[in-house]
Amino acid sequence: MRDTPVRAADTGAPAEEALRTLDAHWRAANYLSVGQLYLMENPLLTEPLRPEHIKPRLLGHWGTTPGLNLIHTHLNRVIKARSLDAICIWGPGHGGPAVVANSWLDGSYSETYPDVGRDAAGMARLFRQFSFPGGVPSHVAPEVPGSLHEGGELGYSLSHAYGAAFDNPGLLAACVIGDGEAETGPLAASWHSNKFLDPVHDGAVLPILHLNGYKIANPAVFARLPEDELEAYLRGCGHEPVFVGGNDPMTVHRALGEALDSALDRIALIQHEARTEGLRERPVWPLIVLRTPKGWTGPAEVDGLPVEDTWRAHQVPLPAVRENPEHLRQLEEWMRSYRPGELFGTDGRPRPLVLASVPEGERRLGANPHANGGLLLRDLPVPPLEGFAAEVAVERPGATSHEPTRVLGSLLAQVMTDTADRRDFRIVGADETESNRLEEVYESTGKAWQARTLEVDENLDQHGRVMEILSEHTCQGWLEGYLLTGRHGLFSSYEAFAHIVDSMVNQHVKWLRVTRRLPWRRPVASLNYLLTSHVWRQDHNGFSHQDPGFIDHILNKAPEVVRVYLPPDTNTLLSVTESVLGSRDHVNVVVAGKHACFDWLTLEQAREHCARGAGIWDWAGTEDGTAEPDVVLASAGDVPTQEVLAAVMLLREHLPELAVRVVNVVDLARLLPRQEHPHGMSGAHYDALFTTDKPVIFAYHGYPWLIHRLAYRRTGHSHLHVRGYKEFGATTTPFDMVVRNDLDRYRLVMDVIDRTPGLAVRAAAVRQTMEDTRLRHHSWIREHGNDLPEVLGWKWKPR
Numbered sequence: 001m002r003d004t005p006v007r008a009a010d011t012g013a014p015a016e017e018a019l020r021t022l023d024a025h026w027r028a029a030n031y032l033s034v035g036q037l038y039l040m041e042n043p044l045l046t047e048p049l050r051p052e053h054i055k056p057r058l059l060g061h062w063g064t065t066p067g068l069n070l071i072h073t074h075l076n077r078v079i080k081a082r083s084l085d086a087i088c089i090w091g092p093g094h095g096g097p098a099v100v101a102n103s104w105l106d107g108s109y110s111e112t113y114p115d116v117g118r119d120a121a122g123m124a125r126l127f128r129q130f131s132f133p134g135g136v137p138s139h140v141a142p143e144v145p146g147s148l149h150e151g152g153e154l155g156y157s158l159s160h161a162y163g164a165a166f167d168n169p170g171l172l173a174a175c176v177i178g179d180g181e182a183e184t185g186p187l188a189a190s191w192h193s194n195k196f197l198d199p200v201h202d203g204a205v206l207p208i209l210h211l212n213g214y215k216i217a218n219p220a221v222f223a224r225l226p227e228d229e230l231e232a233y234l235r236g237c238g239h240e241p242v243f244v245g246g247n248d249p250m251t252v253h254r255a256l257g258e259a260l261d262s263a264l265d266r267i268a269l270i271q272h273e274a275r276t277e278g279l280r281e282r283p284v285w286p287l288i289v290l291r292t293p294k295g296w297t298g299p300a301e302v303d304g305l306p307v308e309d310t311w312r313a314h315q316v317p318l319p320a321v322r323e324n325p326e327h328l329r330q331l332e333e334w335m336r337s338y339r340p341g342e343l344f345g346t347d348g349r350p351r352p353l354v355l356a357s358v359p360e361g362e363r364r365l366g367a368n369p370h371a372n373g374g375l376l377l378r379d380l381p382v383p384p385l386e387g388f389a390a391e392v393a394v395e396r397p398g399a400t401s402h403e404p405t406r407v408l409g410s411l412l413a414q415v416m417t418d419t420a421d422r423r424d425f426r427i428v429g430a431d432e433t434e435s436n437r438l439e440e441v442y443e444s445t446g447k448a449w450q451a452r453t454l455e456v457d458e459n460l461d462q463h464g465r466v467m468e469i470l471s472e473h474t475c476q477g478w479l480e481g482y483l484l485t486g487r488h489g490l491f492s493s494y495e496a497f498a499h500i501v502d503s504m505v506n507q508h509v510k511w512l513r514v515t516r517r518l519p520w521r522r523p524v525a526s527l528n529y530l531l532t533s534h535v536w537r538q539d540h541n542g543f544s545h546q547d548p549g550f551i552d553h554i555l556n557k558a559p560e561v562v563r564v565y566l567p568p569d570t571n572t573l574l575s576v577t578e579s580v581l582g583s584r585d586h587v588n589v590v591v592a593g594k595h596a597c598f599d600w601l602t603l604e605q606a607r608e609h610c611a612r613g614a615g616i617w618d619w620a621g622t623e624d625g626t627a628e629p630d631v632v633l634a635s636a637g638d639v640p641t642q643e644v645l646a647a648v649m650l651l652r653e654h655l656p657e658l659a660v661r662v663v664n665v666v667d668l669a670r671l672l673p674r675q676e677h678p679h680g681m682s683g684a685h686y687d688a689l690f691t692t693d694k695p696v697i698f699a700y701h702g703y704p705w706l707i708h709r710l711a712y713r714r715t716g717h718s719h720l721h722v723r724g725y726k727e728f729g730a731t732t733t734p735f736d737m738v739v740r741n742d743l744d745r746y747r748l749v750m751d752v753i754d755r756t757p758g759l760a761v762r763a764a765a766v767r768q769t770m771e772d773t774r775l776r777h778h779s780w781i782r783e784h785g786n787d788l789p790e791v792l793g794w795k796w797k798p799r
Contacts, residue, residue, distance in 0.1 A: 037103065062313060068176060068293070077391055089175040093181075095151065106366050160175075172203060176204075177208065177210065206287070213526045223794065249297075294311070294314070295449055385575065398795060404593060407574065427491075448462075475491060480527065495532065495591060541731070559586070560587065610627055612666075632660075652799070663690065698723065700723065705721045725743075726741045753766060
């Protein structure tokens, strides 16, 4: 059963005879790892190595590999002995050969890729493909069965492991953390994830801190700490560390086996007590510190320089095997030191001795369905939007207003209620759920919290499914691990601080892009961002909190994966959210304000508009349909949309003969050509909306040059003029923010006059009126501390 706790051991540490099988498996994995680094042919060394057997380009990493093989070998034993449902997150970015080798040994690799059979021919293919054109990468990439974390960029392994464990009560997520990775900021913050792990409803995480002394060229900080200082640090993070180390294989095998059994017994006890007696206080979870030499079992010395247990073992210890006969001799001696004849038959198949401790079926680390989360994914029950939508009369757009994210909070609260039993939806964010007006979710679930509580605390819940920690990296890592193991979620963030996870989302996009080309990888729920408290409404915080550039970052990424939505009102936000929560294999960015804004569209209209992604609001414009418009006013975003509509009213008042078309864009990718993005518009469709030769004044939520970049190939691009955020921020009034950045209604009217042929002279007086109003605004706010009365009291008036 999925909610069965980690089983306690039926016996003690591995018996002496079992150590021999573990060592055989470890040697086999090491042999396969070296072969992947070096060989194209002669995989079983049935003849002496020759230069033509060696790859022309030696790419990959040896240093961390033997330690990872050791851990994998021992995880196999405890998984089989205890019938554990377990995955492993391999944090060291350069351990690809190890996990590929172990997947081949347990058979999951050949099941996934039948052309790489578990025999001599398959071994040859396994070796040749590694870090080879048309083959597999050197990291633990999406192509590797059993992986859900590439590790190419360091710092995220532990948060991914905890994300996998949340709401997975029967799962053990082992997590190997490299000593280089342990130096990163994201990893340092993620140690605190144990304050959020619920031993009743969540699985367990077993961190294994792998210390082999060096990074690429420097000592690793954690490896050089005195043991008492390192122990104090880890205990201070809330763990009970067990230290294992040495360079004698059998001694280390015995010690690691005992440490794993002790740790798993401790986890089983914690879970049993919590699930039968209830939570009393936060558990102290076990952690293993494993010290092994870097490049263990490899060449001790090359060209007169020490290699094993030094930084020189990081990549390929013998770099010139094709050209240097001595290097070739050392490589063959190295590979034969594993005694491959004992490990593989003449047909290349692993001998029974090697496979004695390997689990079977889905218990294998390479075959566990949690590492292919789409196999476990269920559709999210999103309730009908009609029960949450703002009531808008078709004939009276803008007559009412709502706080969009507050209304969304009601919808999300219902989703939380409807998933209370299945527990497969979470909201993460950096201490901002209530600030972002989503607090209604607390009526359905509290904030996950296992640490000490005080009487003044509110909404803390040991079993809660809202996750808040003031580390965007940790929030992102939790959610990625949660999604990749088959669940759903939402990341709510202040817009400006989504940039903190720029690099993390970049890695996730790459992961999704690769998995889309792997038919055995099932689609997972999309990574959904809600960016609010946005650039135009930062009254409390000012310039430091004003940055809409996360959108630019996202739209640079793989077009088949990324989506950006800018709903202009409450009902479009609901419609967009319904869509993104049901999507798969995407990264969706939704930008919406939390402050009250006008309701422009009915729910039916909002759904139609969101389905189009961009469209004409004929009720807002002044064109009569008998001829082309004189000018197009376009918008993307809630505040820009309001300013466009206010500009239309001014144009109706001062230039009633002008034919104005209003276009609103919800899905930014619609501006791209169809051949560059799945949501892109055809040229004919774009020209029909924006015309080919009329001025287009585009009021945009973010940096204006993004719109130009998206539309630069369009026929009418030379007529496109974009207004947006130009880094003129401050703690000031809401309307002053748009004035400072030339996005205000008066500036938009001036742009229409400046860019519409024939208006510059004829409407000079109107333009001057607009400029005078902007100057009056400047004086008014400094005297009164608030915006002009006509701005504060503005409402949309239909024609």
